[in-house]
Amino acid sequence: MKRTFKGIAGLVICSVMGISLAACGGNSANAPQAQNGSAAGGDSTKPVTLRFSWWGNDTRHQATLKAIDAYTKLHPNVKIEAEYTGFDGFYNKLLTQFAGGTAPDLFQFTYEWDNDMYDFLLDLKQSKSLDTSGYDPSVLKNFANYKDKMIMAPAGATSVSLFYNQAFFQKYGIPENTEWTWDNLMEIGKKVHAQDPNAYLLTADIDVIYKLILQPYVAQMTGKNWINDDYTPAFDNAALTKGLTYLSELYKNGVLEPFGDSSAFVGKMEQNPKWIKGQIGILFDYISAFDKYKQSVPGGQLGVAAYPMAPNAPQSGNPIAAGTGFAVNKTSPNAEEAVKFINWMVNDKDAALILGAQRGIPATSTARKALEDAKQLDSNITKGLDLAAKQKTIAPNVISINADLAQIAKDSLQKLIYQKETPEQAADEILKAYAPKLAALKK
Amino acid sequence: MKQSMRFTNAAWGLLFISPWIIGFAWFQFYPLLLSLYYSFTDYSIVKATHFIGLQNYVTMFKEDKDFLPSLRVTFLYTVIAVPLKLAFALLVAIILNSKGRFINVYRTMYYLPSILGGSVAISILWRFLFMREGIVNQVLSFAHIPAVDWLGSPNVALWTISFLVVWQFGSSMVLFLAGLKQIPADLYEAGMVDGASRIRMFGSITVPLLTPIILFNLVMQTIGALQEFTAAFVVTNGGPMKSTYLIGMKIYDDGFKLLHMGYASALSWVLFAIILILTLLIFRSSRSWVHYEDGGKN
Numbered sequence: 001m002k003r004t005f006k007g008i009a010g011l012v013i014c015s016v017m018g019i020s021l022a023a024c025g026g027n028s029a030n031a032p033q034a035q036n037g038s039a040a041g042g043d044s045t046k047p048v049t050l051r052f053s054w055w056g057n058d059t060r061h062q063a064t065l066k067a068i069d070a071y072t073k074l075h076p077n078v079k080i081e082a083e084y085t086g087f088d089g090f091y092n093k094l095l096t097q098f099a100g101g102t103a104p105d106l107f108q109f110t111y112e113w114d115n116d117m118y119d120f121l122l123d124l125k126q127s128k129s130l131d132t133s134g135y136d137p138s139v140l141k142n143f144a145n146y147k148d149k150m151i152m153a154p155a156g157a158t159s160v161s162l163f164y165n166q167a168f169f170q171k172y173g174i175p176e177n178t179e180w181t182w183d184n185l186m187e188i189g190k191k192v193h194a195q196d197p198n199a200y201l202l203t204a205d206i207d208v209i210y211k212l213i214l215q216p217y218v219a220q221m222t223g224k225n226w227i228n229d230d231y232t233p234a235f236d237n238a239a240l241t242k243g244l245t246y247l248s249e250l251y252k253n254g255v256l257e258p259f260g261d262s263s264a265f266v267g268k269m270e271q272n273p274k275w276i277k278g279q280i281g282i283l284f285d286y287i288s289a290f291d292k293y294k295q296s297v298p299g300g301q302l303g304v305a306a307y308p309m310a311p312n313a314p315q316s317g318n319p320i321a322a323g324t325g326f327a328v329n330k331t332s333p334n335a336e337e338a339v340k341f342i343n344w345m346v347n348d349k350d351a352a353l354i355l356g357a358q359r360g361i362p363a364t365s366t367a368r369k370a371l372e373d374a375k376q377l378d379s380n381i382t383k384g385l386d387l388a389a390k391q392k393t394i395a396p397n398v399i400s401i402n403a404d405l406a407q408i409a410k411d412s413l414q415k416l417i418y419q420k421e422t423p424e425q426a427a428d429e430i431l432k433a434y435a436p437k438l439a440a441l442k443k
Numbered sequence: 444m445k446q447s448m449r450f451t452n453a454a455w456g457l458l459f460i461s462p463w464i465i466g467f468a469w470f471q472f473y474p475l476l477l478s479l480y481y482s483f484t485d486y487s488i489v490k491a492t493h494f495i496g497l498q499n500y501v502t503m504f505k506e507d508k509d510f511l512p513s514l515r516v517t518f519l520y521t522v523i524a525v526p527l528k529l530a531f532a533l534l535v536a537i538i539l540n541s542k543g544r545f546i547n548v549y550r551t552m553y554y555l556p557s558i559l560g561g562s563v564a565i566s567i568l569w570r571f572l573f574m575r576e577g578i579v580n581q582v583l584s585f586a587h588i589p590a591v592d593w594l595g596s597p598n599v600a601l602w603t604i605s606f607l608v609v610w611q612f613g614s615s616m617v618l619f620l621a622g623l624k625q626i627p628a629d630l631y632e633a634g635m636v637d638g639a640s641r642i643r644m645f646g647s648i649t650v651p652l653l654t655p656i657i658l659f660n661l662v663m664q665t666i667g668a669l670q671e672f673t674a675a676f677v678v679t680n681g682g683p684m685k686s687t688y689l690i691g692m693k694i695y696d697d698g699f700k701l702l703h704m705g706y707a708s709a710l711s712w713v714l715f716a717i718i719l720i721l722t723l724l725i726f727r728s729s730r731s732w733v734h735y736e737d738g739g740k741n
Contacts, residue, residue: 092700095488095702096699098489116489116702117489119489258575258595259683260575260594260595260596260683261575261576261595263595263679263680263682263683264570264594264678266680273574273576403700403702407696407701414682414684414685415684418683418684420684
């Protein structure tokens with residue numbers, strides 16, 4: 001307890017203080033290194049190892065691992081190292097890997113990251129190994145291409161759907177063929193909660209509230225995307241206020257599960273104990289997530305219905321998006337082999353049968369036909385897509401899903417939900433904060 | 444002769460610690476310097492980097508409406524968690540300082556939570572314990588105490604994650620235990636002869652002689668609390684309404700979610716400066732309350 005103790009204490013304290021700084025320093029390789037990635041092809045028997053990373057749930061992991069097995073049997077010279085996780089953190093990890101020069105050769109990708117990742121990705125148009133003839137031209141235009149490059153090979157088409165617990169609907173006398181509008185969602189939700197204060201018609205985390213409730217609700221009024229292509233908000237104060245008022249009413253009327261309870265399950269609504277216990281009737285998510293909700297709902301009784309539509313809305317705000325697919329790291333020394341593997345995954349019949357609809361309904365005609373012929377398309381998934389396809393929609397754009405804009409809106413949404421702000425105040429706040437951010441993004 | 448011997452000794456010494464030195468230089472010191480450089484740029488991982496001078500630091504204080512509230516939350520958290528944790532650690536150390544049959548088993552058991560530490564798994568466990576339908580509320584309901592919205596209420600959530608840290612009292616507790624063992628028994632004997640009560644002895648003998656350890660624990664825990672990240676990130680994700688939006692989380696969000704890595708670096712350096720100043724203040728104050736047996740002269 002004398003000098004030595006003071007000395008040691010001082011040393012330990014100094015080293016601990018520095019930790020937070022080192023955490024931010026990260027790696028040195030900041031700018032994407034230019035390399036002649038696509039040129040590296042070589043002969044087809046040379047042994048190559050590809051690192052392939054993707055996100056998803058267990059069923060998708062199993063299917064993808066099987067596909068890798070099948071492909072490496074066909075091409076014994078190719079070894080594929082699988083790196084798979086859940087969606088949470090996938091994007092951050094991938095970006096950090098790019099910054100540090102350790103990114104995988106190929107990976108699952110979504111067009112939502114186009115703007116951030118563009119510089120790192122191989123232009124698939126330059127590659128002769130990818131056959132794009134099976135894609136619908138609009139799919140290529142809206143989801144595969146960005147600026148002057150084709151940066152993603154879309155894997156499947158998906159859209160937002162309304163999943164419901166069939167037993168819950170029976171219990172509260174809700175007809176399964178209800179055509180959902182925003183108004184009857186509110187009315188029926190009120191009745192459910194009045195009947196049982198522990199039950200809620202709907203649950204939603206902050207991402208779902210922003211992306212799958214507020215944005216489509218407003219889009220059904222305006223007939224446009226969230227943000228116009230010229231970087232101006234596509235809505236005015238009145239439309240936004242209306243959307244926010246509706247949202248706060250959902251909470252006030254007990255239609256939506258209280259925010260505090262659902263906030264522990266952001267991105268994993270299937271783990272919400274109320275959903276598992278059957279005390280929640282409906283949730284909104286992409287139809288490709290059908291399996292995980294089916295597995296978590298009591299008795300596996302999960303139904304699919306059309307996403308709510310306001311009567312006479314000019315569009316649904318719920319486009320069918322072939323937004324998920326595969327992209328190639330342009331610095332990969334085996335880029336051409338990676339493209340060949342992708343080509344097999346999206347076009348080959350056997351691959352289609354193995355991969356199923358784990359990334360949505362296959363985006364190429366050959367793969368879709370293979371699944372249809374083998375009667376392997378889950379009827380619920382096709383139903384969800386068909387329902388979405390019936391409604392008029394417009395093609396989504398990348399600026400509408402910007403992370404900064406999302407953060408601004410989500411902060412105000414929380415103040416609204418906790419009743420620290422009125423819908424009018426929240427709308428003002430969002431629009432005020434959007435203006436400088438959009439101006440900066442436009443530059 | 445003697446000189447060269449000293450030289451070889453030093454060389455050998457350096458050689459032996461070189462793995463650590465290289466590791467430190469490459470994984471800590473270099474990133475540290477780099478983050479200082481980045482803090483003057485608009486580094487974003489994905490786009491070209493420009494030098495922007497003090498712009499990040501200006502933005503922080505002038506434009507960022509989350510920065511000061513987030514600092515406030517961090518201080519509040521520190522003020523709640525650190526004293527609670529130290530008091531709890533001292534209490535357990537005093538109990539475990541007794542001579543019982545299985546005392547070593549108990550000591551190990553009480554240290555266990557600290558080994559599990561602030562890991563993600565424990566934080567997830569915490570989330571399930573404290574959610575509205577979690578075990579904590581169920582236990583309370585047996586005692587007819589109404590359910591508390593531990594994670595969903597902006598006024599309560601910060602306390603909930605503070606408890607998570609208090610629960611990891613082990614390392615402080617072990618130091619206190621070592622300190623308690625150092626206190627000469629004859630002081631207590633003298634106290635007893637003079638008719639002092641146990642509380643009096645605790646206040647006049649135990650606490651003064653433990654002050655060096657208290658100082659060390661206080662400084663270490665304060666530094667740790669100001670940098671806390673896992674609990675807020677996993678248990679509450681900074682919410683509800685940013686009531687647990689610690690500065691560590693903000694740095695993460697700005698850096699990795701919004702890709703403003705340069706700005707996040709600047710935030711880190713401001714945090715570093717704050718920690719440094721606070722630590723110096725605590726040391727300065729220690730002159731008036733820390734008691735060294737030898738008067739601190741050695």
